[in-house]
Amino acid sequence: MNERRFKHQSIAGVGLGLRSSHYQEVFNTQPDVPWFELLSDNYMAEGGLPILRAEKIREDYPITLHGVGMSLGAADPLNIDYLSRLKALVNRLEPVYVSDHLAWVSTSAHYTHDLLPFPYTEFTLKHISERINQAQEFLGRELLVENPSSYLNFHATEMSEWEFIQGICKSTDCNLLIDINNIYVSAMNHGFDPYEYLSAIPADRVKEIHLAGYEKMEHYLFDTHGYQVHPPVWALYQAAIKRFGAIPTLIEWDTDIPDFTTLRAEALKAEMIMTEVA
Amino acid sequence: MTDDSLQSLEQLQALKQRTALEKLQALKKLQDDFYQAIFHPNEETIKQASTYIVGTDALTEEDRLSIYRDSILGGITAGLTGIFPVCVKLVGEKYFTHMVAGYLKEYPSGSPDLGNYGEHLPTYIAQFKPAKALVYLSDVAKLEWAWHQAFNAPDEHDLTVDSASSELEVESALKPVSKLKPLSELDHVAEDSFPDIRFKVVSSASLISSDYPVHHIWQVNQNDYEGGQSVSLDEGQAKLLVWRSADYGMRVDALNENEYRFIEGLLEGKTFGYIAEAAYPQALGEILQRCIQMGLIQSFSV
Numbered sequence: 401m402n403e404r405r406f407k408h409q410s411i412a413g414v415g416l417g418l419r420s421s422h423y424q425e426v427f428n429t430q431p432d433v434p435w436f437e438l439l440s441d442n443y444m445a446e447g448g449l450p451i452l453r454a455e456k457i458r459e460d461y462p463i464t465l466h467g468v469g470m471s472l473g474a475a476d477p478l479n480i481d482y483l484s485r486l487k488a489l490v491n492r493l494e495p496v497y498v499s500d501h502l503a504w505v506s507t508s509a510h511y512t513h514d515l516l517p518f519p520y521t522e523f524t525l526k527h528i529s530e531r532i533n534q535a536q537e538f539l540g541r542e543l544l545v546e547n548p549s550s551y552l553n554f555h556a557t558e559m560s561e562w563e564f565i566q567g568i569c570k571s572t573d574c575n576l577l578i579d580i581n582n583i584y585v586s587a588m589n590h591g592f593d594p595y596e597y598l599s600a601i602p603a604d605r606v607k608e609i610h611l612a613g614y615e616k617m618e619h620y621l622f623d624t625h626g627y628q629v630h631p632p633v634w635a636l637y638q639a640a641i642k643r644f645g646a647i648p649t650l651i652e653w654d655t656d657i658p659d660f661t662t663l664r665a666e667a668l669k670a671e672m673i674m675t676e677v678a
Numbered sequence: 679m680t681d682d683s684l685q686s687l688e689q690l691q692a693l694k695q696r697t698a699l700e701k702l703q704a705l706k707k708l709q710d711d712f713y714q715a716i717f718h719p720n721e722e723t724i725k726q727a728s729t730y731i732v733g734t735d736a737l738t739e740e741d742r743l744s745i746y747r748d749s750i751l752g753g754i755t756a757g758l759t760g761i762f763p764v765c766v767k768l769v770g771e772k773y774f775t776h777m778v779a780g781y782l783k784e785y786p787s788g789s790p791d792l793g794n795y796g797e798h799l800p801t802y803i804a805q806f807k808p809a810k811a812l813v814y815l816s817d818v819a820k821l822e823w824a825w826h827q828a829f830n831a832p833d834e835h836d837l838t839v840d841s842a843s844s845e846l847e848v849e850s851a852l853k854p855v856s857k858l859k860p861l862s863e864l865d866h867v868a869e870d871s872f873p874d875i876r877f878k879v880v881s882s883a884s885l886i887s888s889d890y891p892v893h894h895i896w897q898v899n900q901n902d903y904e905g906g907q908s909v910s911l912d913e914g915q916a917k918l919l920v921w922r923s924a925d926y927g928m929r930v931d932a933l934n935e936n937e938y939r940f941i942e943g944l945l946e947g948k949t950f951g952y953i954a955e956a957a958y959p960q961a962l963g964e965i966l967q968r969c970i971q972m973g974l975i976q977s978f979s980v
Contacts, residue, residue, distance in 0.1 A: 441790060441791050441792065441793070442791075442793065444790075444791045444793075445791075445793070445830040445831075445832070446832045447830070447831060447832030447833045448829055448830035448831055448832065448833070449829055449830070449922070450829075450830065452833070468790075469790025469791065470790075471790070474709060475702055475703075475705040475706035475709055476706070479790060482790045482791075504709060505790065506790065507706065507709035507710050507712070507713050508706075508710055508713070509788060510713060510786040510787065510788065511786075511787040511788065511789060511790055511795075512713065512716065512750050512787075513750065513753050513754055513757065513787065513792045513795075514746070514749055514750040514753050516709075516712065516746065518705065518708070518709070519705075519708070519730075521701075523698070523701040523702075523705070524705065526698075527701075527702065527705070551737075551742050551745040551746065552731050552732065552739075552742040552743075552745075552746075553731070553732040554708075554730050554731060554732065555729075555730060555731070555732055556708075556730065619736040619737050619741075620736075620737060620745065622745070622749075655756070
């Protein structure tokens with residue numbers, strides 16, 4: 401590996417998703433947070449204040465980069481311009497992990513900026529495996545791929561999401577970011593057993609875990625990332641830590657972002673589970 | 679292997695390739711149909727996208743599409759609200775959301791980065807009939823977009839003579855542009871070359887010219903503003919420079935006519951001589967001095 405600029409090059413414990421409203425607090429108080437996750441798509445400009453702030457954070461904390469722009473599940477070719485900019489960002493910030501989702505966000509070069517589902521088939525398994533391999537080759541490093549939450553099934557689907565993830569792990573050497581909240585949301589929306597899902601995930605591939613809050617709607621759970629983590633998700637998290645070990649875990653909060661104290665209280669709960677179970 | 683079996687192997691491979699291509703096209707069609715049902719919802723597009731989806735009694739195919747539509751429009755509207763907070767304040771959230779839905783149809787997002795989306799919102803607002811009475815709204819949106827651009831603009835390279843030559847050589851290899859030099863090099867420019875100097879304005883800078891007092895409108899709608907809320911449109915036009923200074927951070931400067939023309943000339947890449955001939959030679963030296971002192975101009979080429 402090339403010479404590294406930053407001293408922190410690994411993550412452990414419970415990190416926080418860093419949002420712009422928290423920067424000042426982090427700069428002022430230097431909180432004792434083991435690591436931060438930054439949304440790569442917010443730092444893709446070649447300069448500007450966001451990247452300067454991110455670099456300042458990076459001096460003191462290990463970080464991971466998490467994106468939604470790669471559109472791994474799209475039929476469109478991979479966006480090389482996006483990957484180039486991501487690569488430049490990776491070189492600049494030296495994240496411990498770089499992750500994106502099993503989803504598509506664009507079609508015919510038009511972006512939806514949201515994670516959309518695709519049918520799980522032998523063809524899409526091959527197609528997406530190839531794209532993961534291409535992206536990893538281009539970036540010159542491994543990716544973590546995250547399970548999305550979903551609100552629909554396709555007639556064309558031939559396998560379960562966990563079978564699809566098993567297939568991805570067989571045909572690529574990418575690792576996994578398992579979102580416990582997403583598993584629970586999809587399980588409730590589609591009527592499968594979240595524990596069965598969890599037990600089917602190749603444990604040696606899981607490098608990061610996400611936790612977040614959903615919103616209960618009349619007929620489904622909606623993954624807003626705008627609430628505290630709900631009790632059944634904590635229970636599933638416990639099972640995950642039991643199975644995977646003390647995997648670095650992130651509290652994600654994207655809408656109605658609370659103050660930093662509330663975020664840290666959530667992290668503390670996760671830490672307690674991690675220490676108790678692992 | 680016989681010729682026959684070779685031939686059938688080739689046929690099999692060709693068939694496999696064709697099938698893969700067909701499957702890729704089928705995936706593309708599914709995604710395009712889905713996109714249409716989200717951004718251009720009507721009976722036909724929704725019906726088409728529904729054919730792929732498993733519906734249930736509790737949630738029909740159409741309900742499930744709506745969950746995604748609300749999520750997508752909500753996310754994009756939140757992104758644009760972050761870039762255009764004053765416009766949202768001026769028209770209200772509901773109205774803004776409605777406007778965004780129309781904007782999305784006409785100007786789809788072409789970048790994975792949501793922060794790149796919104797450039798054409800001022801144009802859309804200007805021709806958005808229901809907002810016609812808010813004559814200043816489009817220009818306020820221009821000001822907010824300029825602010826957003828300046829916030830995210832690349833930082834000025836600290837040009838030493840060495841870095842100036844190495845960093846910019848690539849560019850000058852493509853275009854016959856002369857090298858950028860730091861202002862400290864001005865002393866070495868021969869006097870008869872002065873008219874050929876091109877001063878470079880920092881890359882975060884953009885100009886706004888409006889018939890309405892958009893700066894004042896923008897100011898009174900900032901969260902930390904303490905003062906009277908009323909703005910009279912009779913206050914008249916605004917000529918503004920939006921930029922980011924290394925020393926002072928984000929800035930909106932009100933300009934007079936001379937300053938505006940001068941900076942406009944620089945942004946268009948005109949030489950000092952050209953600008954001086956075009957207008958206002960008497961004020962030029964003073965304006966240039968001010969631009970340099972503020973840090974708006976940090977380099978030049980000859």
